[in-house]
Amino acid sequence: MTYDISTIGEGQIRLTCYKGERLVNAQQLRATAACSEANVAGLLSQLGRDTCWTSVMPQGDLTDRVVNEFRSVGVDVSHICIKPEGRVALYFMEPGEYPMPARVLYDREHTPFRDVRVEDLDWEAMLDTKLVFVTGITAALTENTAVVVSHFVEEAHRRGIAVALDVNYRSLLWEPRRAREVLESIACISDIVFCSVRDGMAVFGIESDGEQACHDLRELFGAPTVVSTDQINGVYLSDDEHGDHTFPVVQVPVVDRPGAGDSFVAGTLHGYLAGDVVQGIYYGQRTSAYALTHYGDLTRVSPSELNIPSNTDILR
Ligand SMILES: Nc1ncnc2c1ncn2[C@@H]1O[C@H](COP(=O)(O)OP(=O)(O)OP(=O)(O)O)[C@@H](O)[C@H]1O
Numbered sequence: 001m002t003y004d005i006s007t008i009g010e011g012q013i014r015l016t017c018y019k020g021e022r023l024v025n026a027q028q029l030r031a032t033a034a035c036s037e038a039n040v041a042g043l044l045s046q047l048g049r050d051t052c053w054t055s056v057m058p059q060g061d062l063t064d065r066v067v068n069e070f071r072s073v074g075v076d077v078s079h080i081c082i083k084p085e086g087r088v089a090l091y092f093m094e095p096g097e098y099p100m101p102a103r104v105l106y107d108r109e110h111t112p113f114r115d116v117r118v119e120d121l122d123w124e125a126m127l128d129t130k131l132v133f134v135t136g137i138t139a140a141l142t143e144n145t146a147v148v149v150s151h152f153v154e155e156a157h158r159r160g161i162a163v164a165l166d167v168n169y170r171s172l173l174w175e176p177r178r179a180r181e182v183l184e185s186i187a188c189i190s191d192i193v194f195c196s197v198r199d200g201m202a203v204f205g206i207e208s209d210g211e212q213a214c215h216d217l218r219e220l221f222g223a224p225t226v227v228s229t230d231q232i233n234g235v236y237l238s239d240d241e242h243g244d245h246t247f248p249v250v251q252v253p254v255v256d257r258p259g260a261g262d263s264f265v266a267g268t269l270h271g272y273l274a275g276d277v278v279q280g281i282y283y284g285q286r287t288s289a290y291a292l293t294h295y296g297d298l299t300r301v302s303p304s305e306l307n308i309p310s311n312t313d314i315l316r
Pocket residue numbers: 168196229230231232234235249250251252253254258259260261262264284285288289292
């Protein structure tokens with residue numbers, strides 16, 4: 001079977017404080033599955049795409065909790081390498097209520113994924129795809145994960161498979177200089193790059209704003225298509241075929257924030273895979289707005305919900 005998209009990343013459990021509690025004295029935590037790349041695959045699966053998410057995870061209930069979540073929406077998880085021992089990565093989150101900022105605390109040292117080697121994975125299966133999707137989160141973890149991400153992208157490029165990169169810079173995982181060192185060469189052979197205006201400045205030193213920042217990133221990478229988000233300030237496209245464009249964002253209330261960026265990427269790739277990145281951005285705006293309305297990093301959406309009239313007037 002040829003996948004529409006194939007991706008790799010570390011499965012995690014997110015443990016989130018309930019509203020009005022702080023980690024330091026929380027009595028209960030909400031457990032949900034997480035992984036930026038699997039979130040993208042999971043949303044695309046729900047939209048009818050054939051997707052594959054690969055990882056390295058230890059045998060056990062916590063792995064089952066994570067893997068079952070993505071399997072349940074149709075992601076092919078059969079190429080995940082299961083190790084007999086090890087721990088599952090966690091991240092704790094305090095969502096933050098104004099004026100308290102949100103906080104993330106990673107607990108992801110000593111997991112088998114950090115030691116992944118190229119020979120652990122079934123590359124023939126993973127590369128039987130129309131598009132390979134990678135993010136800066138996975139490249140950030142260890143030397144090994146950076147090597148595996150670069151191998152995936154280079155092999156895809158060599159075989160004429162489209163590559164999509166989401167820079168997804170996480171300052172808790174690495175320094176901007178190292179991020180640039182690893183990600184710039186990947187961006188330069190990517191067909192579509194997602195890089196927020198904030199990450200463009202932090203990692204690539206792009207000082208311009210909005211549409212211009214997106215344009216400058218495209219010039220820097222020489223990539224055919226760059227899409228930049230900037231929270232509620234707008235989405236920007238710089239593209240060989242369409243030129244430079246701004247798409248306004250209609251703000252919606254936030255129930256749960258993590259995963260909105262991934263949902264935006266998934267929606268955009270859904271259009272991109274059909275040959276229409278502009279339609280993809282409209283999908284992405286809708287799926288990311290939906291993502292904010294319910295708990296969990298994985299957004300739950302049905303194809304019909306992508307096209308129904310919305311009271312947020314986000315869609316055309
Ligand atoms: N409050 C909001 N209302 C409506 N849409 C939103 C809101 N916040 C974010 N979005 C949508 O989500 C998209 C991605 O948001 P943002 O730029 O914060 O992502 P990101 O920084 O890439 O996310 P992440 O932190 O998950 O990597 C925005 O372009 C927008 O379309």
